[in-house]
Amino acid sequence: MSNDLIEELRFEKDSNNIIAGHESDRNSLPIMRYRDHILYSLEIASTVIVVGETGCGKSTQIPQILYEAGWNFQDKVIAVSLPRRIATISLAMRVSQEMRVKKQVSYKIRFDDKTSNDTKIKFITDGALIREIMCDPLLTQYSVIMVDDAHERSIYTDLLLSLLKKIKVKRKDLRVIISSATIDAESYAEFFHDKGENIQILSIEGRTYPVDVYYLEEPCADYIKKAAETVKNIHESQPRGDILVFLTGQEDIHLFLQSLQDTSGLEGLPLYSGLSTEKQMEVFSSHHSGRRVIASTNIAETSITIEGICYVVDCCFVKAKIYNPASNTEYLNVIPISKAQASQRAGRAGRIRPGKCYRLCTESAFINLQESSVPEILRSDLTSTVLFLKSLGIRNIPNFQFIDQPNKTSVVKALEVLYSLGAIDDFGELTKTIGYQIAEFPIDPRFSVMLLNSCKDEFHCSREMLEIVSMLSIQNLFSGKGIENALWTKRKLGAKEGDHICLLNIFENFNRIQNFQERKRFCQEHKLSMRALQRAYQIKEQLYRIMGKFKCKIVSCDGDVEGILRCLVTGLFANAAQRNPNGTYKTVKGDQLFYLHPTSILGALKPPWVVFTEVIQQDKPYICEVSEIDADWLSELAPHYFSDTRAMQLQIQHRRLQNVAQ
């Protein structure tokens, strides 16, 4: 197991009560009363929907019940799929401890497949199971697949449910259990209900404590201020017990904690994913004086459980990804939470004794909130999703049955992007040349195109491109706070050609060091995240193996940066932009206006032509990870995109001349 995962798991052990002892007596769990009912339902129906709160024991007990009842006939495997890695590992460990067996219970996540021929119960992430469908479209090794936490509605969960519905048509013996914490069971039942098929719904009571909910009398304008007031009130008037405050982002969290600094007897702690693991761990430390106030983002809603919380203060907002199909861009926005999210957040107060939840909105405002959050698939760029479905041979994507049908415009946008990348042809079929190969890489299709091209003699830089693409696939590379920090590191290790070459240099410097301790020192010195760089290394290894499978040559350009930059253009051509006289940038097609992100190494130079990797929407739309290019490369390397009309060529020519004149 990687160090990264050991660390994450230790974290999980302390943070999640799945492992804690108080559930050790199996037979006291509510779920055990439903044992016969569950088994009977599986005999008479091929789809069973189980509704039950977190903590009722369904994720740990149902697989054991099935195992004991002999659902492993003919060497088939019982699978439980979950949205997140940590939950997958900890469930596997918990169940294998309970059953006192080692080999029969195992897990599989990306980069870490612990399963073998002896595995009978297999915990797996939704994404990993989706990947298995690519090799084994009917999932023939499984007798039962339990899709756990389906209410979270991640893209992979939705895709999995859609595909299972199709698989069940051909595999009459397969059983599907959908497990959800909310009462949207009817919509799943409706989705799976086909040709009079029998579907069973089971509701299982939870075992958490009641939580009293309070609302504001008057709406408030400033929820950070109101949250601080509420916390002080709780502190003065309520019995002991820690307070969990839900806010939207790290800036909110720090403002909030500052305003609490002078209150005696309160210990404020921030919690968000951008924090280093050590900082996050402080939330689970048992050494503290007085009452703790944990100010958290949404990470505490599902991913992390903190013991000892008796009070929840909820600002009733969340920062969520929004997708704009018109411009094919994703961005973050603060939006009101749904009622389902609100009750999940409130439930965090009732884990050790009856708790209290203070919502920072009026009751009438609350009643107007949406019942449940918009599923991820409805607010995402669908390029990878559509490509994946194409690779499974699903031709008519607009007619493919999703639980919630994505916007037609999003599907069309995805098809356009795939066409421009050469992944699909005029008929919408995956191209024989590169279409299937692009689909196989677990990365952005634009990056796959760059990787595949980098082996060609023309570019001759696949070693470098592997490293760049891996670095583009990680988050939170810079561990310290501040734009200055990122820029400082980039200047120290970077290159004038742009941010992509900076990433390459950072990776190569890190990778040259063999010794673990020295690597750690290097990261501290350069304010880089060790975790992020190790992950980049793992991704590189995985991509390397896939390239080997396709017989792609791994070659180095030996410092010839131009080959790399040209190769970037073959994937990122749609993100080519030209500088305006005022220093902003405009995309060549679409004429969208962007600002260079302050962490870009190109901030000082502002070259006339660039390609960028992504856009982030803050107060202004910023382009990130930017490199300098030559305008001539565009029509040369992406003629299908830029020279579909002669006018476009003339326009580029014209703009070039303008530029020379400036």
Added chain:
DNA sequence: GAGCACTGC
């Protein structure tokens, strides 16, 4: 000229 919710292959 100035700060980014959370997952996952």
